[in-house]
Amino acid sequence: MSNVVIVESPAKAKTINKYLGKDYIVLASYGHIRDLPSKDGSVRPDNDFEMDWEVDARAQKRVQEITKALDGADRLYLATDPDREGEAIAWHIYEVLKQKKVLDNVDVKRVVFNEITANAVREAFSHPRELDRELIEAYLARRALDYLVGFTLSPVLWRKLPGSRSAGRVQSVALRLICERETEIEAFKPQEYWSVDVVLETAKGEPFAAQLTHFNGKKLDKLSLENQEQAGAAVNAIRAARFAAAEVERKQVRRNPAPPFITSTLQQEAARKLYFSARRTMQVAQKLYEGITIGGETVGLITYMRTDGVQLAQEAVSSARRVIESDFSAKYLPETPRVYKSKAKNAQEAHEAIRPTDLARHPEDVTPYLDKDQARLYELIWKRTIACQMAPAVLDQVGINIPAHDTKTVLRATGSVVTFDGFFKVYRESQDDTEQGAENGGDNKDRILPPITEGDPLSQKDVKPEQHFTQPPPRYSEASLVKKLEELGIGRPSTYASILSVLQDRNYVRLEKRRFIPGDRGRLVTAFLTSFFQRYVEYNFTAELENELDDISGGRVDWKKVLRDFWSAFSAAVAETKDLRVREVLDALDELLGPHFFPESANGSNPRACSECADGRLNLKLGKFGAFIGCSNYPECRFTRPLEVVDGDGNGIGGLPKTLGKDPETGLDVTLRKGPYGFYLQLGEPEGEGEDQKKPKRTALPKTYEPADVDLDLALALLSLPRRVGHHPETDKVIAAGIGRFGPYIRHDGNYVSLKGDDNVLTIGLNRAVTLIAEAPQKAPATEVGKHPEDGKPITIRSGRYGPYLQHGSLRAALPKDTKEESLTVATAVEILTARAAKDSPKKGAVKKGAVKKGTKKTAKKKATTKTPKKATKKAVKKAAKKAAEDDQPAATDTEEDATATNT
Numbered sequence: 001m002s003n004v005v006i007v008e009s010p011a012k013a014k015t016i017n018k019y020l021g022k023d024y025i026v027l028a029s030y031g032h033i034r035d036l037p038s039k040d041g042s043v044r045p046d047n048d049f050e051m052d053w054e055v056d057a058r059a060q061k062r063v064q065e066i067t068k069a070l071d072g073a074d075r076l077y078l079a080t081d082p083d084r085e086g087e088a089i090a091w092h093i094y095e096v097l098k099q100k101k102v103l104d105n106v107d108v109k110r111v112v113f114n115e116i117t118a119n120a121v122r123e124a125f126s127h128p129r130e131l132d133r134e135l136i137e138a139y140l141a142r143r144a145l146d147y148l149v150g151f152t153l154s155p156v157l158w159r160k161l162p163g164s165r166s167a168g169r170v171q172s173v174a175l176r177l178i179c180e181r182e183t184e185i186e187a188f189k190p191q192e193y194w195s196v197d198v199v200l201e202t203a204k205g206e207p208f209a210a211q212l213t214h215f216n217g218k219k220l221d222k223l224s225l226e227n228q229e230q231a232g233a234a235v236n237a238i239r240a241a242r243f244a245a246a247e248v249e250r251k252q253v254r255r256n257p258a259p260p261f262i263t264s265t266l267q268q269e270a271a272r273k274l275y276f277s278a279r280r281t282m283q284v285a286q287k288l289y290e291g292i293t294i295g296g297e298t299v300g301l302i303t304y305m306r307t308d309g310v311q312l313a314q315e316a317v318s319s320a321r322r323v324i325e326s327d328f329s330a331k332y333l334p335e336t337p338r339v340y341k342s343k344a345k346n347a348q349e350a351h352e353a354i355r356p357t358d359l360a361r362h363p364e365d366v367t368p369y370l371d372k373d374q375a376r377l378y379e380l381i382w383k384r385t386i387a388c389q390m391a392p393a394v395l396d397q398v399g400i401n402i403p404a405h406d407t408k409t410v411l412r413a414t415g416s417v418v419t420f421d422g423f424f425k426v427y428r429e430s431q432d433d434t435e436q437g438a439e440n441g442g443d444n445k446d447r448i449l450p451p452i453t454e455g456d457p458l459s460q461k462d463v464k465p466e467q468h469f470t471q472p473p474p475r476y477s478e479a480s481l482v483k484k485l486e487e488l489g490i491g492r493p494s495t496y497a498s499i500l501s502v503l504q505d506r507n508y509v510r511l512e513k514r515r516f517i518p519g520d521r522g523r524l525v526t527a528f529l530t531s532f533f534q535r536y537v538e539y540n541f542t543a544e545l546e547n548e549l550d551d552i553s554g555g556r557v558d559w560k561k562v563l564r565d566f567w568s569a570f571s572a573a574v575a576e577t578k579d580l581r582v583r584e585v586l587d588a589l590d591e592l593l594g595p596h597f598f599p600e601s602a603n604g605s606n607p608r609a610c611s612e613c614a615d616g617r618l619n620l621k622l623g624k625f626g627a628f629i630g631c632s633n634y635p636e637c638r639f640t641r642p643l644e645v646v647d648g649d650g651n652g653i654g655g656l657p658k659t660l661g662k663d664p665e666t667g668l669d670v671t672l673r674k675g676p677y678g679f680y681l682q683l684g685e686p687e688g689e690g691e692d693q694k695k696p697k698r699t700a701l702p703k704t705y706e707p708a709d710v711d712l713d714l715a716l717a718l719l720s721l722p723r724r725v726g727h728h729p730e731t732d733k734v735i736a737a738g739i740g741r742f743g744p745y746i747r748h749d750g751n752y753v754s755l756k757g758d759d760n761v762l763t764i765g766l767n768r769a770v771t772l773i774a775e776a777p778q779k780a781p782a783t784e785v786g787k788h789p790e791d792g793k794p795i796t797i798r799s800g801r802y803g804p805y806l807q808h809g810s811l812r813a814a815l816p817k818d819t820k821e822e823s824l825t826v827a828t829a830v831e832i833l834t835a836r837a838a839k840d841s842p843k844k845g846a847v848k849k850g851a852v853k854k855g856t857k858k859t860a861k862k863k864a865t866t867k868t869p870k871k872a873t874k875k876a877v878k879k880a881a882k883k884a885a886e887d888d889q890p891a892a893t894d895t896e897e898d899a900t901a902t903n904t
Helices: 010-020 059-069 084-099 118-125 133-160 171-187 228-239 263-274 278-290 314-328 363-369 372-387 478-488 496-505 520-532 539-553 559-576 582-597 712-719 766-775 826-840 857-887 895-899
Strands: 003-007 024-028 075-078 107-110 192-201 207-215 248-255 292-294 297-299 393-403 410-420 457-469 509-512 515-518 618-623 626-631 658-662 669-675 678-683 697-700 723-727 734-740 743-748 751-754 783-787 794-800 803-808 811-814
Touching: 003 010, 003 059, 010 024, 010 118, 010 278, 010 297, 024 059, 059 084, 075 084, 084 107, 084 133, 133 520, 133 539, 133 559, 171 478, 171 496, 171 515, 171 520, 171 582, 192 228, 192 410, 207 228, 207 393, 228 457, 263 278, 263 372, 263 478, 263 496, 278 372, 278 496, 292 363, 314 372, 363 372, 478 496, 478 539, 496 509, 515 520, 520 582, 539 559, 582 618, 658 712, 669 712, 678 712, 697 712, 723 766, 734 766, 743 766, 751 766, 783 826, 794 826, 803 826, 811 826
Parallel strands: 003 024, 003 075, 075 107
Antiparallel strands: 192 207, 192 457, 207 410, 248 393, 292 297, 393 410, 509 515, 618 626, 658 669, 669 678, 678 697, 723 734, 734 743, 743 751, 783 794, 794 803, 803 811
């Protein structure tokens, strides 16, 4: 009997193969093997939403490997991840193999497990099931919705708002949140207020602090003391008064631990405590889930990390209680285990929370086998899981009302002391910053008040009035944005990381000091969508659509009905925009974004006044390269400026280019800049003009670094790349690390291996580099045919993605299919190369540049001005729509990128 098992990633396949033994062949699909083709018409609403699927070119090889393994096999186990996306991958594999007619005598089963441990995997294989049709239909509905929005809305956006890139279904709503928060900040008017603190002293000389709460017989709120004069009057009244303790309130408070991690809370806490991005958190968690080699055995350290269920398996609860009792004593163990239930609507309760697979495996036990980020994230998950089953923390809180002798002025002192630390012994949740103003200053430290009883006289030591200003709501961090999306019911655990990444990749937003700031392009897109597609970026609408998708997965509603209801209204809304004129679009955007691009000036001058003509008014305008700001007196006045906010002197408010300092060797400025492909570093400025101009040294900023965190030392290190890592122990050839057009890499013997995940181009060591080179798919070695008779350079046969080819210098020519490599002669090879060179050279009789025949000038001009732009526009629209359709799609597995890192 032979069994074939399919999982997503090679790392997972390797681990599971060890658990199952020699009777099982475990192969990796490398994520999804097929998707909707990136062309209009792949989803056909008029034909009951029929969908076309296309096997990815890279996946063809995987399909062939699976097909070959199934020859003579008895069973096929689809063991992809236990969520909806994993079910979809399993379904795609099944459908492709069924079409190939290789499953006729094969028993196909679905296997799911929440952790990659020997016991969990073997238990899952002893209880296989069928594919879950309802989960598959929920995936199909989501994929169709995202595709239809992308291929329908993005072209409209592109045509009406040139320069914009795409509009994804969920991504657009997340962008709206960020833009609206920025509008709130810009419209915010700071308000002055004062507080008065008093340092009092007991009869025994014990000082403590109290705050003014009542003045002139009235209770004060936060903004009651509006200026220094009012604060001064309160200070004088306090100094003239005598105080004694009146009411002393004592109560005991219990604080219970937070539930174990789900995807969103893990991303939030990792952002606050570890400063990880959501994408980084999921990458590291994926590695911990798939397995780490410890003591010669590969074992998964945490359970599946895409979940919204907060419950724990019974064995995990029992294990946690044993650890608590042995490590912290029985007093930290509650009488009964804690049971958690999700507050999120439609949470997938069948999914367990994120926890260590073995709680007896302490963080210090596994740290030697993990890199720094893996160790920190594992420790965070372990502590949160242990804490959630511990006894509550107990605090004694004291509040004392301290009136003056005339009772018109009242002070209040508060304090608390932890009488039993409980779960505080292990873990305390971070302060949430979603709505708090900067004036709150984060958590207050516990203050202990001296022993005071009612009637005790108190003397004054000091009175401190303090000026404050109200603060605007803070910009969203990754943690607070994920929390907000979760609260609104927008998106799902597997989509948060991809949504945040897409917003940055599209240059709609940027991260500065770990806060999202919308770019002008992002604000334009949001303004356009809220003006002409308001319903589809409303929070309630998007949340309700998510609920309907959940209802599909629960078997409560038909997926085609959901699509029909959505499409009938959406297609009508899109049709209404076909007759929109650019002037209407501009007027709407100008009204919405005017306060942003033309803020009030400090000197009272008109921010829209043109600086080049007397009576011109600055407005938003659209050109073929996007939006810009121009004068209303065009064409008489041709003043323009980029679409950006400027200060009173006309300088851009964006901080770029940013000078980081000077290079100590050359004395040239090192600057951080932003180009069409992202952020980059530059040394010096261009020298010379025209063809003789010498470009300065530049290097791309890797996505693992935030622009706000780049300093001079880091910039110089990146500009100094490539660097020598060391000599390969087998070949003795140099291994170098650098950054190329496809990102960070290591190079050895002419081959390149991309760096992904945890590997840092600046710090990667020799041992790790050798391992990556060994694990990377190797190119077949080149075979030399002989020397070219003209220059003596070698002619070689190499393997390419489309088959074998000949290479001589930089010239390449495909090898004819009927040619046998082993019998190929130098003469035949020269003929093939010569024919290819002739084909690449300009054809005889071609019209030379500038030589247009009589009577064809108008035709040539017409072709140059109409056909080419039309073709380019069509291609650009399709590309934008494809990107939009993919924007809100979750990654099937974060290791898919890692697994497919290949020689480039």
